[in-house]
Amino acid sequence: xxxxxxxxxxxxxxxxxAGRPVVALESTIISHGMPYPQNVETALNVEKIVRENGxxxxxxxxxxxxxxxxxxxxxxxxLGKTGVNVTKASRRDLPVLVAKGMDGATTVTTTxxxxxxxxxxxxxxxxxxxxxxxAETTMDISADxxxxxxxxxxxxxxxxxxxxxxxxxxxxxxxxxxxxIGYGTDELPAxxxxxxxxxxxxxxxxxxxxxxxxxxxxDLGMKGGMLVTNPxxxxxxxxxxxxxxxxxxxxxxxxxxxxxGKATTPYLLAKVKEITGGDSLASNIRLVYNNAAxxxxxAAAYCAL
Ligand code: PSU
Ligand code: MN
Numbered sequence: 001x002x003x004x005x006x007x008x009x010x011x012x013x014x015x016x017x018a019g020r021p022v023v024a025l026e027s028t029i030i031s032h033g034m035p036y037p038q039n040v041e042t043a044l045n046v047e048k049i050v051r052e053n054g055x056x057x058x059x060x061x062x063x064x065x066x067x068x069x070x071x072x073x074x075x076x077x078x079l080g081k082t083g084v085n086v087t088k089a090s091r092r093d094l095p096v097l098v099a100k101g102m103d104g105a106t107t108v109t110t111t112x113x114x115x116x117x118x119x120x121x122x123x124x125x126x127x128x129x130x131x132x133x134x135a136e137t138t139m140d141i142s143a144d145x146x147x148x149x150x151x152x153x154x155x156x157x158x159x160x161x162x163x164x165x166x167x168x169x170x171x172x173x174x175x176x177x178x179x180x181i182g183y184g185t186d187e188l189p190a191x192x193x194x195x196x197x198x199x200x201x202x203x204x205x206x207x208x209x210x211x212x213x214x215x216x217x218x219d220l221g222m223k224g225g226m227l228v229t230n231p232x233x234x235x236x237x238x239x240x241x242x243x244x245x246x247x248x249x250x251x252x253x254x255x256x257x258x259x260x261g262k263a264t265t266p267y268l269l270a271k272v273k274e275i276t277g278g279d280s281l282a283s284n285i286r287l288v289y290n291n292a293a294x295x296x297x298x299a300a301a302y303c304a305l
Contacts (some may be wrong), residue, residue, distance in 0.1 A: 009070030012058045013275040016119040021055035021299035024115035024123040031086045031105035040080035053296030065101035069118035109147040124295035130169035149176035154293045158287040159189035161230040163268045189231035192238040211274035211301035246275040
């Protein structure tokens with residue numbers, strides 16, 4: 001085994017060894033990003049979509065202190081039912097969770113770390129963390145950005161939510177040398193909506209083009225990852241003003257409730273869902289499916305290079 005703390009499930013290990021396509025999936029989206037039972041249903045469907053599009057899914061988490069690449073349906077159900085009582089695990093949480101034999105739901109950061117340890121280089125999720133609005137005083141900048149700067153994994157997401165300061169998030173990624181790609185778009189998608197008013201660095205239009213860019217990054221010996229932003233399909237996108245009003249209200253409530261640190265993102269996601277009467281959850285689920293399909297096709301294109 002590559003790492004004494006790592007368990008790669010046999011199907012995933014076999015695919016990686018044979019150079020067949022594998023897609024990593026995160027687990028904070030299951031425990032903290034969506035309510036039960038939609039979280040479990042979504043996570044299982046995402047795995048199915050990855051398979052239908054030609055790759056093996058590897059949902060990642062920490063269970064009993066073991067770093068897991070590839071979960072069983074029972075393990076996914078456990079994380080979904082336990083919800084926010086599972087530790088949301090970012091980079092700084094790994095040492096103590098492992099040493100104490102605890103469970104952890106992996107964020108984009110820790111999913112990238114464990115995927116890389118397991119030899120998986122393409123990862124699909126919903127949204128990444130970024131520079132929060134008001135970061136100039138709170139200094140709340142997600143560790144996801146730093147991980148993208150240093151770990152060679154392609155992360156396919158639906159852009160970043162406007163719970164974040166999108167302009168500052170892009171500046172941070174630029175400083176750290178992370179390419180931000182728009183899939184079929186010149187404009188950064190804003191998760192629930194296809195548009196944000198901000199430009200991406202490059203537009204690429206096929207899984208083959210994404211795979212070629214990622215391959216070039218590897219061949220150049222560059223250390224970081226790549227961020228692919230894939231707009232939510234039109235039919236599932238939300239009204240720009242409705243969602244932005246909901247986000248503004250959610251942020252105002254988080255300030256009033258004194259929410260800070262790692263609780264901020266899950267709090268805002270739950271509030272936005274409450275304010276939009278569940279519409280945001282329906283969109284969230286659809287955009288994850290869309291990203292899973294693109295990631296599987298990109299992993300297949302990468303393996304064919
Ligand atoms: N954005 C979402 N859904 C999520 C998250 C972000 O739309 O579930 C999760 C991801 O796991 C991401 C994490 O890595 O929140 C970022 O948290 P923080 O802002 O505390 O770094
Ligand atoms: Mn934070």
